[in-house]
Amino acid sequence: MVGYNIKNSKELASYINYTNLNNMITEDEMREFLEKAKEFNFNSVVISPTYVPLAKEVLEDSDIKIGSVVGFPLGFEDSETKKAEAVALVENGADEIDVVINLSHLKDEKYQLIENEIKEIKEAIGDKILKVTIETKALEDYEKANAAKAAEIAGADYVKTATGFVSPNHIFENVNDINIFQKHAPKIKIEIYGGINEYKFANQIITGGADRIGSDNGYEIVSRYKELRENTQVTPKPITLTKKD
Template structure:
């Protein structure tokens, strides 16, 4: 496998959506999380709707996008409810909207209902980024292919593999999912979420073809890379360029 050529910690952070969806987090803890995100300049933060206004305030002088969730974590709310949630997030300043797909629709192959739901949400949020979370661990490969096609057809920007509330996929399962999406919905972007806790795994996921990574461990991943590649000072020994007699 060819190793993905990450040039520096800034580039690595640009592929990561730093995530904190802990429902017990305090405002002080969220402020700390957002300051850490600001320090390393991630692509986005993914947080609960409660803290979107706070994130917009703290990250106002950065390029970090603010993302939040709709129908989280089960996705079985009505379409009307999801549309209202998405509109509220946009009104509060969210840049990226992550919607949990209704798994019952997928299991029953009611892709027309999924397409209608995704289309309505996309219409409600305009040019904001729309991601559809599909919980691939619970699906067969043909279902993954069909929902990816439905998401692409309905105007979604990303398909995302997991909420993070189920057992994470193995690296080979993630790469299998990437291959399915690329084959059956080649225009849609791919975000892999869950179980990405270190630089090695992040590198494998990017090498496998993902466009973005979602991780609670984004700070640790980038900081570890930074320590190894940018904060390590090595003084080379003096050498001569000619052979000594």
């Protein structure tokens, strides 16, 4: 697979939603995570609702968007509860909301219920970004297509492949998901999440057509890229451009 030509570490970081959904992280550890995010100016951080106000404070002087989760990780809460969670997150400073769909509704092909829920949440959060999270690893291809179509019809901004608990772990699985979304919901953007822990994989995902990458290892991916691409000094040996007699 031919790689997309990432020009520098700044561009690479702009594709990544740096993620930390550890449910036992301390405030000091979260503050350290947020400071690391500022170092590379990622597209966004994705964190638990607990730490959205802290992120608002720490990231105030940066361009990094604050993302958090609704109905995480199972998605089986009722729609009113999810909507209330989303509104509270926005009020606390979140710019992007990741909502997990009700997979029981998807399995039962109750697409109208899925659409209604997404539409209500999107209307409630206004111009904030809404990402609809599904578990593609647990779904058949036709279910992925229908989930993406429902999200697009309802006005979501992104479809996201996983919560991280059940994730595609092979590039071809991810590219298959991207192809399905692009064919059946061509207007919606795509975020791939789960198992992306090094630059080569991240580059393949971007090449495959993803608009964003979610990764717990965003800092390591960008720092390694920067080390290899920007901080490695190579001094060429002197050469002559004419043939010796």
